[in-house]
Amino acid sequence: MTPHGGSRADGALYWKAYTLNKLGRRDEEDLKLMAINGLMQSDSERAIPLFENMLKGAQSPKMKERALFVLAESSVPKAQQLLEQVARGGGNPDLQVKAITYVGVARRKQGAGNGSFSPRSTHPPTTPT
Numbered sequence: 001m002t003p004h005g006g007s008r009a010d011g012a013l014y015w016k017a018y019t020l021n022k023l024g025r026r027d028e029e030d031l032k033l034m035a036i037n038g039l040m041q042s043d044s045e046r047a048i049p050l051f052e053n054m055l056k057g058a059q060s061p062k063m064k065e066r067a068l069f070v071l072a073e074s075s076v077p078k079a080q081q082l083l084e085q086v087a088r089g090g091g092n093p094d095l096q097v098k099a100i101t102y103v104g105v106a107r108r109k110q111g112a113g114n115g116s117f118s119p120r121s122t123h124p125p126t127t128p129t
Contacts, residue, residue, distance in 0.1 A: 029063045036067075069102070
């Protein structure tokens with residue numbers, strides 16, 4: 001079995017998208033995000049570049065916000081790096097604000113919510129000695 005339920009999660013996402021399509025409630029953006037989210041669960045190395053392209057591409061702001069949310073929920077270091085890149089100004093200013101919020105929430109969850117992240121910082125936070 002693959003990590004995080006892999007093929008079972010992918011199958012569930014497939015059938016959800018299939019059902020929505022059959023009901024006529026297909027939203028291309030939702031389907032794309034569900035597919036990439038499933039890939040994130042089963043093969044994050046392949047998913048991260050897709051999220052990066054999505055954030056830099058011509059996707060709708062709503063789609064980009066959803067992509068940021070999926071990245072924020074991931075514990076994969078590369079996902080967190082991409083989220084911090086957006087927070088540091090790697091895109092739309094509205095997305096930057098959203099990314100900063102998600103980084104703050106993630107830091108609080110990790111117990112590192114002591115203000116160690118700065119959008120202008122290019123260096124990882126240091127531990128006081």
